[in-house]
Structures are given as structure tokens and as C-alpha cells.
Amino acid sequence: MGNIITAKNIVKRYSKHVALDDVSFTVPQGTIYGLLGPNGAGKTSMIRIINQITAPDSGEVFFNGEKLAPIHTQAIGYLPEERGLYKKMKVGEQALYLARLKGMTKEDAMAKLKKWFVKFDMVAWWDKKVEELSKGMQQKVQFIVTVLHEPKLLILDEPFSGFDPINVELIKSELMRLKKEGATIILSTHNMPSVEELCNNITLINQSKAVLDGNVSELRHSFKLHVWEVKFKGDQDLVKNTLTGKFELQEMIPESEVVVAKIKIPDGSTSNDLIKALLPVSTIMGVSEILPSMSEIFISAVKRTNPTKQA
């Protein structure tokens, strides 16, 4: 499988600031790709360039190996962060209009819309005006309109905001299904647990630059601090004394039967060394490595890049 999006050296300037400074990344086909970064980092500018809402000052974007062109808008589904609908228009009529703007025929759009309305339990809303719907309901309509034309590439900016947990699960499972059917999804979000859960790859943009990219599990491994979680039964003080000097005990919390300890293994030692040291003084119930969360990686990557930029 090739790359559905290849962005090369994208630069975008506005009158007072640079939104994107030489940003390059590739999105492999059939994956869920996280586009991360703090507010104002340049994510939305990047997304708008892929959607051909604005053009870069320099650099190129390729869609399936072809230079990005107006024809590609039909193969992309876009759910912006700030999204709305015509308030006075009826739900069904409006969904049909937006679908046809994406190049669908009236009949095709009608048939698919009906299926989705049944699936999301919204049939009764068809003839209601949008202003009569709650915000969550409007979000559902927007989601359907985004995916209705079965785009090869979905770009979702904060898709879960405004949804209750039940609907978040509904949207997540739809995203997984779409991925399985071959769609590629670019997800821009601040919700880090959902990145860990859904994304295969990410790019982190900070202060107009791509500062980090790669596979999510590889990133978590590369950012690991060699901290292990050990669950054991035995005397806490004895264990503490045994570890002193060789390992760094970060915390020790007794739970009902077992004690849970976080222990950092120094360079040169392995987890086996730790187990060997503990075996004589306790009964080990479990050992596992603690991987940093995406949230921690995010914060440390942003912190690492900020001072150099300001200097």
C-alpha cells in the first residue's frame, strides 16, 4: 500500500506570522493518522491545504501520487472543527444538498442517506429544521454528510467534541469500520487517549514545524523511561532496602493483598536483573513495563521544542 497523502516542504505565511514552516509528512493508505499539536500550531492550516481551501506559499501535496487538484475534493470527506449547518433548512434536504456538492447523484445520495438515517436512528428528523435539533444531533448529521460519499480520505478535526460517551463509541466504531473497508483517516484531536486507541501513526506540529512523527507504539517505546510496574507480596521495608543503590524506587502503594511499586531500571541493567534482585525477598505477582502515554509524549515534545524556538 502506498501513501495517500505526501506533503513536501509546505510553507504557509499570513501577513503577521508563519503558520507552517517547511512541514513534510506522509500518510500511509488504510491507516488512521493523528495530526497533533497545541492550539495555534498550524494544524488547521495544514488541513485546509489538503482540502484545497487555501494554497501553500511553497511546497507540494500529492494525493495517491498525483499532484493535488480540484478533482480530488470528491475523494475527501472533511469535518471541520468549527462546523455548522443552515439553521432554517430541513435536515434531509440539507444533507442531500451537501452530498450532491460532493458530486453524488441525487438518487445515490438519497439511497445512502436513508441507510445512514436508519443506522443512526434519525429517520424522524428528516423533515425537521436544523435549528430544532440539539447540538449532538446536528453533529451526527454532520458526520453522516462527511462520510456519505465514501471518501478514500477522511479528515476529521476534533470529531468527538460535543458528543456524549455513547455517541463517541458509536463514532469510534464507525471509524474503525471505515478503516477496515479501506478508508484512510486523518484525525486532528487533543483527546490523547483516543489517539492511543485509534491512531497508527502521528505527526506532531508545534510552532509551525513538524517536530515529531512516526508509529504510535514505536514512539511510545522510544520515549519510554525504563520504568516498570512490579506487583508483589512481602515486606515493604525489606524490598525497599534490597532495591537501594541498584534501582530507583519511584513509588510504592500497598493495595489490599499486593503492593504495587514503580521502579526505574538504570542503563546497563535489564528487567531480569530487577526480578533476580526481588525474588529472594518477595513473591512476584506481576511485572510490566510502563509506556509513556501520548499525552506525556505530547507535553515533553512540545516542551523540548519551545525553548529552542524562542532563542
Place this chain on the structure above:
Amino acid sequence: MSKIGLIIQREYVTRVRKKTFILISVLGPLIFAGLIFLPIILGSSKNQNQRIVLVDENQIFCGILKPNATAFYDYGYCSIDLESVKKLFADSVHVSVLYIKKEEKVTEDFQVQLFSKEDPGSAVISTIEYQLNNIIEKGKMRSHNLDQATIDAVKSNVNVKNFVNDKKTERGYIQMLAYAASILIYMFILFYSVQVMRGVMEEKVNRIVEVIISSVRPFQLMMGKVIGVGLVGLTQFLIWLLLGYGAFQVGSSYVQSQLITPNTTTAQQTLTKGLPVQNDNMDAGSDVAAQKMELTKSLNDWDDFLRNTNWFLVLGGFLFYFLGGYMLYSALFAAVGSAVDQETETQQFMLPVTAPLILSIYVMINILSNPNSTMAVWFSMIPFTAPIAMMARIPFGIPWWQLPLSMGILIASIFGTVWLAGRIYRVGLLMYGKKVTYRELGKWLFYK
């Protein structure tokens, strides 16, 4: 259907389906007719109950000065004591005292005084002047031993019949047509351009715009809206035209039937007041016959006017300048709508955009009395004033080469303006929470 077609369709259908559209389509001609005839109706009803008390120290005018059929007042009694009369009517607002001082001889520069609590209006004063002149003139003629028959024989009534290119030209009616056409074009351009602006703002404030411009180019969205709303205006105009034509047919058959009926009705009297009838000192009896004669005469003029006006040119010109002017202004209004977040912010940009339209209205009044002046020609060439200025000129007939020249300039300007507006529009749509300055708008033109 193409994407721009879809946008046009949505803009058109959602607007035409609205109740307000149907209401304005039906009531519009009535309101418009009301706007035109209201000043005439209001003007004729003013100071109806003004009373004038005559204080004539010469005792010449008592009993001779009478209100005529078109006067807006009547005369009370006569006296020769100014102070007591003034005291008597000290509290009466609607009483004026006309004071004529004791004079040995009526000189050429004869002065009288009118005392009122409130300004009596120019119509009352000019009628008094006219009547006094008439009486004095007649008296002088008699003192020169001229009898009534001689006086009547001396009278003359010159009437210029205006021919332009050998066609009889009824200036009065043409002026009314030119006035109505240019006011209508002004209203259409302003009303529908503002609709475009509101539509753009709605999309921006609703935040639906980002979804749409990920499917179509901003320029397509803007043009779709401009064309869709323009078609709504065109539909409205056609409905008004049909209704207006129907109302005209009904109206003229009513007037015809009134002419045949022997007795004067109030309707006929009101009708004559609006028409240019000569004021004359006549008795009530001969008044009716004269009014009828005047009416027949103006109806003949009206027929000449209808026959001699190039309706094809007037209607064709109206359609062209409505659509052309609308395209020019709606593109600018679309740019304004895209640049702001709130209705209140539109003010600063609205003024420069609407200024040429308002200027056109001032110029138009001047053009009506002098349709081929240098100023008239210039303003009908400048694209921003041409729609209104040209519509004020076309009914009078213009040199043939000026029409294609003005149209050509307008079309070229539309392309330029739409391009410029499109540049601002595409950037403005995605700008939120920022108060936009003209400097900023200028920068947007050069964004990639």
C-alpha cells in the same frame, strides 16, 4: 447538475419559497404605487381648513375675493379694523388675517400682509397673490375702458408641443416613467445586494462555509449566491410587471368609463387634482366641464406617450441595468459580508459601497430635467452610477452610441469587481474574531 448549478438552485428555491417573497411580490406594486402617489395625495389635502379673514381698508376686495375650486382655504368675513380682528382670532390657529392697507393708488409694487399663528403654506400664499393680481389687472383694464369681451379676446394660452426627432414627446409622463424606473432599479439593486451580503454572513456565522468550500471553490459559492439571488430579483420583477400591466389595464378602463358617465364623481375630482390642470377663476358649474376637457386632453397626451415611447428599449434597458448594476454591487456586498462577523461591523464598509448609489439618486433628479447634459452623460458612463443615471435617460431617448458604450464599460467593470471581490471573499470567509481594516482587505488581495 454542476456544482454552481446546485448552489444557484438552493439560493433560488429557499428564497422564493419564503412567505415574505410571496407577500412582497403581491404587495410590492401597491406599496410602490403608494410611494409615488402618496406625496400627491398628501399635498392636496394639506391646509384644507385654513380660513382667511380679509381686512381691506380700501374696501375693494370684499366680496370679490372668493375661494376657487382648487383653493385650499376659504374666506371668512370682511372688516377694516386690523387690531380688533387680530384680537378676535388671537387663539385660532387655522385663521390667517390678510391685511390690505389703505392706498391712494394701486402701484405696480403692491404689498399686502398676511398674519397667521402657523405658516399657512406656499400654496395659500401663491393663490392669494394670483387672485389679487387677477382682480387688480381686471380693474385696471376696465379703468382703461376695456370691456369683458375685449379682455377675453386679448387672452392667449400658448402651449409648446415638444417634438424630438419628429416624435411628439410628452415630457411630464416621460419624466414620471424615468423617475419610476430609476427609483425601482435603485431599490432592486440595494435590496438584493443586501440579501447577498446577509446570505454570505449567514454561512460564515453558521460555520457551514468551511464544509462547503471543501467541496466547491469559494468563487463558485460566491457566484452561485449572486446568480441565485439575482434570479429571485428577476422573478420578482417579472411578477411585478405582470401585476402592474394588469392593474394598468383595469385602471385605464376605469378612467374611460368615468369619462363617459355624465355626472362628476369624487373619484374624478381627485384624479384631476393629480394632473396638470390650469388654475382659473371659474364658477363651479363651468368647472366640471373644464375639468372633463382637461382630463380628455391629458388622456390624449397619455395615449401619445404610450404610443411614442420605445417600450422595448425601456424594458430591455431596465433588465440590463438591473442585472448589471446588481452584479456589480452584489459582488461588493458579498465581499463586505465575508469580511465581518457581525451585522454591526458592516456599517463601516457599507457606507463607501452604497455612496455611489445614493449619489446616483441625487444626480437622477437633475437628469430628469436635463437628460442630455454633460453631467448626465458622464454619470451614465461611470459604471457605479450608470444603472440609475441611464434609466433616468433612456425614456427620453439618447444618442445611439452612448448605450453600447455605457453597457460595455459596465460589463468590463463587473468582471474587474467580481474578481476583486472574490479575492477578498475567499480570505474573509475563514477570518473570525478579528476587526478588519481597509489595510487588511488590501493585503488579502495578494494572498495565495
